[in-house]
Amino acid sequence: xxxxxxxxxxxxxxxxxxxxxxxxxxxxxxxxxxxxxxxxxxxxxxxxxxxxxxxxxxxxxxxxxxxxxxxxxxxxxxxxxxxxxxxxxxxxxxxxxxxxxxxxxxxxxxxxxxxxxxxxxxxxxxxxxxxxxxxxxxxxxxxxxxxxxxxxxxxxxxxxxxxxxxxxxxxxxxxxxxxxxxxxxxxxxxxxxxxxxxxxxxxxxxxxxxxxxxxxxxxxxxxxxxxxxxxxxxxxxxxxxxxxxxxxxxxxxxxxxxxxxxxxxxxxxxxxxxxxxxxxxxxxxxxxxxxxxxxxxxxxxxxxxxxxxxxxxxxxxxxxxxxxxxxxxxxxxxxxxxxxxxxxxxxxxxxxxxxxxxxxxxxxxxxxxxxxxxxxxxxxxxxxxxxxxxxxxxxxxxxxxxxxxxxxxxxxxxxxxxxxxxxxxxxxxxxxxxxxxxxxxxxxxxxxxxxxxxxxxxxxxxxxxxxx
RNA sequence: GGCGCCGUGGCGGAGUGGUUACGCAGAGCUCUGCAAAAGCUCGUACACCGGUUCGAACCCGGUCGGUGCCUCCA
Numbered sequence: 001x002x003x004x005x006x007x008x009x010x011x012x013x014x015x016x017x018x019x020x021x022x023x024x025x026x027x028x029x030x031x032x033x034x035x036x037x038x039x040x041x042x043x044x045x046x047x048x049x050x051x052x053x054x055x056x057x058x059x060x061x062x063x064x065x066x067x068x069x070x071x072x073x074x075x076x077x078x079x080x081x082x083x084x085x086x087x088x089x090x091x092x093x094x095x096x097x098x099x100x101x102x103x104x105x106x107x108x109x110x111x112x113x114x115x116x117x118x119x120x121x122x123x124x125x126x127x128x129x130x131x132x133x134x135x136x137x138x139x140x141x142x143x144x145x146x147x148x149x150x151x152x153x154x155x156x157x158x159x160x161x162x163x164x165x166x167x168x169x170x171x172x173x174x175x176x177x178x179x180x181x182x183x184x185x186x187x188x189x190x191x192x193x194x195x196x197x198x199x200x201x202x203x204x205x206x207x208x209x210x211x212x213x214x215x216x217x218x219x220x221x222x223x224x225x226x227x228x229x230x231x232x233x234x235x236x237x238x239x240x241x242x243x244x245x246x247x248x249x250x251x252x253x254x255x256x257x258x259x260x261x262x263x264x265x266x267x268x269x270x271x272x273x274x275x276x277x278x279x280x281x282x283x284x285x286x287x288x289x290x291x292x293x294x295x296x297x298x299x300x301x302x303x304x305x306x307x308x309x310x311x312x313x314x315x316x317x318x319x320x321x322x323x324x325x326x327x328x329x330x331x332x333x334x335x336x337x338x339x340x341x342x343x344x345x346x347x348x349x350x351x352x353x354x355x356x357x358x359x360x361x362x363x364x365x366x367x368x369x370x371x372x373x374x375x376x377x378x379x380x381x382x383x384x385x386x387x388x389x390x391x392x393x394x395x396x397x398x399x400x401x402x403x404x405x406x407x408x409x410x411x412x413x414x415x416x417x418x419x420x421x422x423x424x425x426x427x428x429x430x431x432x433x434x435x436x437x438x439x440x441x442x443x444x445x446x447x448x449x450x451x452x453x454x455x456x457x458x459x460x461x462x463x464x465x466x467x468x
Numbered sequence: 469g470g471c472g473c474c475g476u477g478g479c480g481g482a483g484u485g486g487u488u489a490c491g492c493a494g495a496g497c498u499c500u501g502c503a504a505a506a507g508c509u510c511g512u513a514c515a516c517c518g519g520u521u522c523g524a525a526c527c528c529g530g531u532c533g534g535u536g537c538c539u540c541c542a
Binding site: 027164279312313437439455468 | 470471472473474481491492499502504507534537
């Protein structure tokens with residue numbers, strides 16, 4: 001398995017510390033609002049990562065966090081985080097907001113047929129772990145206190161800019177506003193924030209430094225190390241996390257432990273919609289519900305995600321979703337062939353092609369998760385099977401392959417049901433009518449099936465059905 | 469202002485020094501009683517200008533265009 005590693009800026013062979021075990025931490029959602037397609041692109045790609053690791057004989061231990069506190073709305077240090085703000089917007093408490101969108105997220109994962117992480121820890125369930133991490137940093141002299149919180153002093157961590165290759169001096173010269181004057185360095189970030197004096201937060205906890213809540217970055221370090229140890233094998237997330245969030249995670253984790261935080265860093269690029277990034281101000285935060293409302297299944301979305309490489313800035317549009325829908329239909333029709341019972345089979349040749357398909361899909365994925373190339377592998381066998389005007393493959397030749405592909409791509413090709421006995425009877429009856437050249441009856445039966453969503457394609461020795 | 473990325477046929481999208489993936493859409497043809505989401509064929513793409521090379525979409529330089537980050541962001 002090879003993976004592009006943001007740390008080394010090259011494609012590296014993945015070598016876990018304790019193979020076949022491999023630890024994976026992926027940054028999860030901040031649960032303050034509905035997730036948009038862009039979020040799901042990243043999560044689906046991470047799902048493919050886990051699936052590929054498994055198919056490669058590894059045993060991933062996967063943690064995805066739920067950020068339900070401490071993600072500040074801005075760096076203006078006004079003491080408000082997204083959860084608290086979401087609560088005000090919806091007239092609920094931050095706890096209610098977190099609960100609602102956490103459930104929304106988990107349901108979405110299921111609906112997209114994503115694998116379940118081994119742990120899905122909430123930041124609010126790990127306040128003590130975060131406090132302890134901050135204490136460790138404090139003891140080592142990496143922190144300082146201001147009027148609104150405890151901060152990490154990035155100047156104490158010389159490698160701070162290395163990961164993202166930041167030019168801190170140049171960045172400082174930028175047109176940045178709202179620089180907290182109490183911060184010693186521009187890049188310093190809050191580890192613990194004090195509750196505001198003028199109003200009570202929904203979420204706050206006591207700490208050695210005073211009542212407040214943890215800074216956003218500290219949760220990922222605390223929870224990943226708690227569940228997976230001080231050095232992770234793979235840490236993944238959105239590409240936007242490189243310069244700030246992951247940079248800070250490395251700074252605080254490595255300062256605390258003195259060990260390398262993660263061996264491999266995988267980052268999913270962002271998508272654009274009509275050439276623009278997804279942003280509240282553009283109003284293009286399309287949700288799963290929007291997609292379904294336009295008549296596309298979430299399986300179509302998954303296929304569409306697979307159609308581009310995770311490191312390229314992919315484009316999302318309704319047009320490409322429509323194309324993905326057609327492509328999925330072709331895959332479905334092919335998968336449905338395993339239920340067809342007719343004629344001449346060519347098992348040896350087919351077995352070989354299925355084997356080839358399994359091999360090329362897996363190796364494409366193992367080559368830095370090249371999903372578009374993996375999908376290309378299907379064409380040869382689909383074309384071949386259409387071409388020889390097949391055949392009763394009847395499960396036995398494809399079952400193993402379809403399940404294998406499903407494990408890798410999550411497309412559920414093996415789960416597609418057969419048509420009913422009655423529908424099969426109609427097909428048989430129509431065949432008899434055709435043999436008798438009773439076209440009127442034959443066409444009537446075909447229409448009957450069409451009304452049930454079943455189309456027919458005649459071949460020399462019978463008919464192949466497909467779902468319309 | 470600083471740091472990046474990207475420009476591939478109607479749309480999407482791999483690839484990356486020499487054999488011009490692939491999907492969707494479109495056109496023509498074939499098979500068919502009629503059909504078909506079946507088969508075959510077709511459009512001969514890689515922003516532009518230079519350079520390196522026997523050979524460049526692929527390497528180098530420049531130009532133009534787009535876009536991302538530096539503020540929260542998957």
